[in-house]
Amino acid sequence: MELTQAVKERRSVRKYEERPVPHEVIEEIIEAARYAPSWKNTEVPGFVLVESPELKSKLASGEYSFGFTFNRKALMNAPQVMILTYKKGISGFEKDGSYSTPKGEFWEAFDCGSSAQTFCLLAHERGIGTVIQGYFDDAKLAKLLELPENIGVGAVIPMGYIGEDNKAPRRKEVSELLSYK
Numbered sequence: 488m489e490l491t492q493a494v495k496e497r498r499s500v501r502k503y504e505e506r507p508v509p510h511e512v513i514e515e516i517i518e519a520a521r522y523a524p525s526w527k528n529t530e531v532p533g534f535v536l537v538e539s540p541e542l543k544s545k546l547a548s549g550e551y552s553f554g555f556t557f558n559r560k561a562l563m564n565a566p567q568v569m570i571l572t573y574k575k576g577i578s579g580f581e582k583d584g585s586y587s588t589p590k591g592e593f594w595e596a597f598d599c600g601s602s603a604q605t606f607c608l609l610a611h612e613r614g615i616g617t618v619i620q621g622y623f624d625d626a627k628l629a630k631l632l633e634l635p636e637n638i639g640v641g642a643v644i645p646m647g648y649i650g651e652d653n654k655a656p657r658r659k660e661v662s663e664l665l666s667y668k
């Protein structure tokens with residue numbers, strides 16, 4: 488699939504086929520996704536695949552998403568949920584633990600965004616739909632998933648073979664987005 492086509496055709500997908508994405512395919516995606524750019528190539532993002540129905544229904548309960556119920560359907564419907572994680576205190580930090588720039592911890596989220604989009608595009612290329620979910624309670628979720636202290640949650644991404652045909656929401660025109668100086 489051509490890159491421009493993939494970028495334009497990828498949609499947030501919230502309905503999936505029941506069959507899970509095989510681990511070989513997940514591993515192939517991560518093998519390519521690890522080439523996403525990161526702060527000083529620190530590669531702080533990581534991936535945890537949630538497949539257990541018990542964990543998935545806990546994720547969908549609302550208890551881990553500040554009660555934001557819109558996300559429940561996709562979480563329940565998805566055969567798998569990818570949790571994008573990151574190592575804390577490295578991206579955007581100096582070795583002594585101080586911030587490298589006035590943007591502080593911003594670069595951790597930036598690196599997660601870079602990895603998330605790369606992951607979603609590689610999934611799309613394989614007919615796998617994803618939706619990045621931003622409504623999650625980091626602390627509660629980290630506890631549920633038994634993540635070590637130094638690992639944070641960057642995004643919750645339900646995924647599965649595409650089970651709906653979504654139209655692209657309206658996008659801004661190039662003239663609204665781009666300016667020259």
Ligand SMILES: Cc1cc2nc3c(=O)[nH]c(=O)nc-3n(C[C@H](O)[C@H](O)[C@H](O)COP(=O)(O)O)c2cc1C
Binds near residue numbers: 499619653
């Ligand atoms: C940081 C971020 C957080 C998002 N959070 C949610 C979410 O909690 N639930 C959801 O259904 N979609 C969520 N989305 C998906 C957006 O709604 C979607 O990308 C946008 O409407 C454009 O649609 P498209 O991805 O199909 O092009 C999120 C996307 C991003 C990048």
